[in-house]
Amino acid sequence: MRKFNTGLLAISLLASMAASAEAQETLRFGAPVARTGPLADAGIKSKQGYDMCVTAVNQKGGVDVGGKKMKLELVEYDYQSETNRAVQIVQRLINVDKVPFLLAPYGSGDTKATAGVAERYGVPMVAAAAATPSVFDQKFKNLFGILFPNAMITDAEVAYYKKTMPDVKRVSVLALNSLFPKAIAAELVTSAKREGFEILSDSLYSPDTTDFSNILTQIKSQKPDWIYATGYTQDLILIRRQMADLGVEAKLVTMTAGPSYPEFAENVKGLAESVTTNSWWHQNADYQDAFIFGSSQKYNEAFNATFKRNATYLEAAATAACQTLVMAIEEAKTTKADAVRDVLRTKTFNTFYGPIRFSDVGQNDFNAALVMQIQDGKLLVLAPDALKQADLRPGVPPKK
Amino acid sequence: MVGQYIVNGIMMGGLYACLAVGFSLVWGVLNVINMLHGSMVILGAYACLFGVQRLGLPIYVVAPLACGALFVFGYAVQRGLINRVVSQPILITLTLTFGLELIVNNLILHYFTATPRSLGINLGTVELLGMRIPVARIVGMLIAAMLTLLLYWLLRHSKVGRAIVAVRMDRHAAALMGIRIPQIYALTFGIGAFMAGAAGVAMALIYPVTPMMSGVFLGKAFVICVLGGLGSVPGAIIGGLVLGIVEGMGTLALGPQWATSVGFLLMMAVIILLPSGLAGKKGYE
Numbered sequence: 188m189r190k191f192n193t194g195l196l197a198i199s200l201l202a203s204m205a206a207s208a209e210a211q212e213t214l215r216f217g218a219p220v221a222r223t224g225p226l227a228d229a230g231i232k233s234k235q236g237y238d239m240c241v242t243a244v245n246q247k248g249g250v251d252v253g254g255k256k257m258k259l260e261l262v263e264y265d266y267q268s269e270t271n272r273a274v275q276i277v278q279r280l281i282n283v284d285k286v287p288f289l290l291a292p293y294g295s296g297d298t299k300a301t302a303g304v305a306e307r308y309g310v311p312m313v314a315a316a317a318a319t320p321s322v323f324d325q326k327f328k329n330l331f332g333i334l335f336p337n338a339m340i341t342d343a344e345v346a347y348y349k350k351t352m353p354d355v356k357r358v359s360v361l362a363l364n365s366l367f368p369k370a371i372a373a374e375l376v377t378s379a380k381r382e383g384f385e386i387l388s389d390s391l392y393s394p395d396t397t398d399f400s401n402i403l404t405q406i407k408s409q410k411p412d413w414i415y416a417t418g419y420t421q422d423l424i425l426i427r428r429q430m431a432d433l434g435v436e437a438k439l440v441t442m443t444a445g446p447s448y449p450e451f452a453e454n455v456k457g458l459a460e461s462v463t464t465n466s467w468w469h470q471n472a473d474y475q476d477a478f479i480f481g482s483s484q485k486y487n488e489a490f491n492a493t494f495k496r497n498a499t500y501l502e503a504a505a506t507a508a509c510q511t512l513v514m515a516i517e518e519a520k521t522t523k524a525d526a527v528r529d530v531l532r533t534k535t536f537n538t539f540y541g542p543i544r545f546s547d548v549g550q551n552d553f554n555a556a557l558v559m560q561i562q563d564g565k566l567l568v569l570a571p572d573a574l575k576q577a578d579l580r581p582g583v584p585p586k587k
Numbered sequence: 588m589v590g591q592y593i594v595n596g597i598m599m600g601g602l603y604a605c606l607a608v609g610f611s612l613v614w615g616v617l618n619v620i621n622m623l624h625g626s627m628v629i630l631g632a633y634a635c636l637f638g639v640q641r642l643g644l645p646i647y648v649v650a651p652l653a654c655g656a657l658f659v660f661g662y663a664v665q666r667g668l669i670n671r672v673v674s675q676p677i678l679i680t681l682t683l684t685f686g687l688e689l690i691v692n693n694l695i696l697h698y699f700t701a702t703p704r705s706l707g708i709n710l711g712t713v714e715l716l717g718m719r720i721p722v723a724r725i726v727g728m729l730i731a732a733m734l735t736l737l738l739y740w741l742l743r744h745s746k747v748g749r750a751i752v753a754v755r756m757d758r759h760a761a762a763l764m765g766i767r768i769p770q771i772y773a774l775t776f777g778i779g780a781f782m783a784g785a786a787g788v789a790m791a792l793i794y795p796v797t798p799m800m801s802g803v804f805l806g807k808a809f810v811i812c813v814l815g816g817l818g819s820v821p822g823a824i825i826g827g828l829v830l831g832i833v834e835g836m837g838t839l840a841l842g843p844q845w846a847t848s849v850g851f852l853l854m855m856a857v858i859i860l861l862p863s864g865l866a867g868k869k870g871y872e
Contacts, residue, residue: 223693225799227701268799364844392843395803397794398831400595401838408588421703424795432712432721433591454705454795 214250214257214522216509217280218290219301224268225394228420228450229293229501233315235494236505237261237290240513243479243489250513253520259513262286270300277301281308287522288312288512290505291330295319296366302330311528315508316501318467319370323548329524331531332550333504333511333543337371338378340443340465343556345378347570348413348439351579355438357385359411361402361426363418364391371443372417387411396422399429406435413439414583420445424454431458431584439463440583446561447499459561461585463569466557468500468540472574476539478514480506486539507540514538591718592835598724600831605731605789606804607811608738608823609782615818616755616775618677619669622684625805626691627780631657631787632796633695636704646708646788650730654784661780666773673772688801695798703795710792727789732824734785738778739820751775755818810854816864825866829853 218237221230241259249256262284266273273292280286281304289305291298291314298317305312306327314322318334348355358379362372369391376386387409390402403426406414414437416426423445430440445451446464470487480486486506490498498506512527514536519526535553536543546552558570560579567576610624631653638649664687672679710722742748753761754771762768790796790804807830815826830850837849857864 223696223701223799227696227799228703228797231701361843390842390844393845393847395806395847396843397803397807398595398599398834399843400599401592401835402843404588404591404595405839421795421797421800424703424705429721432724433719434712450702454703454707456707456709 212249212257213260214252214288214516215260215262215284215286216288216290216512217277217284217286218261218263219266219273219276219280219292219297220263221268221293221297222265225419226268226293226297229316230265230268232499232501233293233505234263235490236315236498236502236507237263237509239486239490239493239502239506240479240509242493244510244513247479251517252522257522261290261509266292266297270297273297273301274304277304281305281310286310287524288516288527290315290508290512291317294365294367295322295370298322298330298332299325299366302327305329309524311512311524311531313508313512313531315505317367319367320548320550321366321370323550326548328528328549330549331511331545333508333540334467334500335551335554335556337367337374339554340467340556341371341374341378343554343570344441344463344465344558345375345382345384347558348579349382349384351569352412352439352581355384355412357387357409357411358413358415359387359406359409360389361399361406361414361416361418362389362391363422364393365418368417368443372415375415384413392418392422394419399426400433403429403433403435407433411437413437413441415441415443417443418445420448420451424451427451427455427458427462437583438581441465444500446566447559448501449496449499452561452564452566458584459564461560461562461580461583463558463560463579464566466500466559467555468503469557469559469566469568469574470498470503471568471576472541472555472557474537474539474541476537478538479510480539483539483541503540507538507543510538510540511536511543590716592839593832594718594720596832596835597828598720598728598831599835600828601728601731602724602786602789602793602827603807603811603831604735604824604827605727605782605786607808607815607827608731608735608820609779609786610805610808611812611815611818611823611826612738612782612820613776613779614812616751617665617669617673617680617772619673619680619684619776620677620809621776621779622681622805623664623688623691624779624783624808625801625803626688626695626798627657627661627783628787628790628804629695629796629798629801630660630691631784632791632794633699633704633787634784635788635791636706636796639706639708640704646706646792650785650788653788654781657784657787658777658781661783662773662777664780665776666769669776670769670772688805692798692801699798701797701799703797705795706791708792721793723792727792730785730789731827734782735820735824738782742820747771747774751778807850810850812864813854814857814865816866819864819866822864822866826864829865 289312295317299322314332362368452459515530634653811826815822834846
């Protein structure tokens, strides 16, 4: 009996040592992912971006922490697009799964809600899809955002259209009543007013809206030169269709960020023609990346090989969020939060996504805003000049 | 311009009526708040998309097949599951259909993903007295009107319909008259699912469909049902049209972010002032 007990003890010790060795060799990032609910489409895209990072890092041999290679693992749970659930999941990831680092949920609103939890526990969190400055104005020490502020996008758009279409003066704005669309619409209004544009209307719609015909009829009566709409992709698809149904036309129609995703053009088909948009990233921006992917183009090729379509800024930002954390850990040579946080605060990370440099509030302040337009079914870069693929085609629908 | 606003409201109202009639019938006859209704609409839309895009069938072939499949699904769900608890308090059937809704919606999400999908059939618009009316919406509204009138006729003039009405009025008396209650329940739920499928086909013509729209559709059906009166087919038409026009006017007066709230405010007012709904009969509140 004594021998049996000693044997059992030895087995238990060996098992716990093996478990501990296993734990030491795996580095886990925690992520609430919107797999279901209204944000599921964007949430699943973010997950694809994370997977790109995890696979590439592990193919490289894992995360090099002071000479020791650790396998990277993503611990993720579906938060069903519900903010409260995202907060609960972040608490679980920290307290039950004991993850040392976090990737934020999709969108400015959910990032802002969960960042408070990460801050309370001192766990660094990198956000891939939060561009609204009010997410970062709490000056949390543990929150870092990959997307540069909305204003950089709207300033670039307004400056470009003012230069290329000087006859465009009157703007109607329509935005979803949610943190990001509302914020970027407000920035657009600010940028446009500063540059001398006249704002004819600045309307919000609720997330349950099933019909835009009356607000579009109202916009039509205002005869705007420029219509700016922002919201979920399915809303923008419906808005573009109802614009055609009601004969709403303008010299310029901009939608954020639906046309950046291929499903916008797939759903509206020819009506996508000449719709302009903006983006934080595009594969044609040939940023070099010595760490894993090589360059923006090569990242897109790898993404295409895996998911059979081109990457958008959303998947790219998710990959970059994960990659930046890995680079910071390797630079810090430890997984201790304080050291990694210091590296994140001070270093500029050169990635396929472009240079990432966190400001004193934690948001990337490297401006690489892109103005884009769908032409002949393809999404092409109009500005900046260094990446330009086409000149602006005015008129929606295009005049034949 | 005012004419255009009214036409917009009527077009939307027609679709709303189609959305709500099946929900209203099930609630009125079975006393079941069918939380699965929104997902059945989505299922109808995806069945239509699948038939047209994957199988390459014309929409006029796919539409009745999709509705028929939904009828079979609804009949089976009621016969196999809901009938077992239908005499329990309303909270039990509500919880059961809510659970089924979660399962069905997540299965749709798993197989079709959350990416918006459209039929991609552009039927154009017609211009009448300076007003523009999208043909897809006219077709959607005509489908809604035809099926709703057919259902109205069925309930009034067919043997099955009269049995459904009898069960709705007093199921104990109906049972004493020899009506097989479980079968009538299953038929009613099947008809409700058929109407949801028809609404799904109409929605697929107009909307980019995603599984997440089920909650929105269910919410609209709920409001319309309360506005029009439970179990009343003409009530669903009246409720749908009223909601379509009121939401449209709410958009104009207060801005689009208040349109949904205006609909719910109206519902609250009707509950307080007219508990039977605008076209309901007293006793069926």
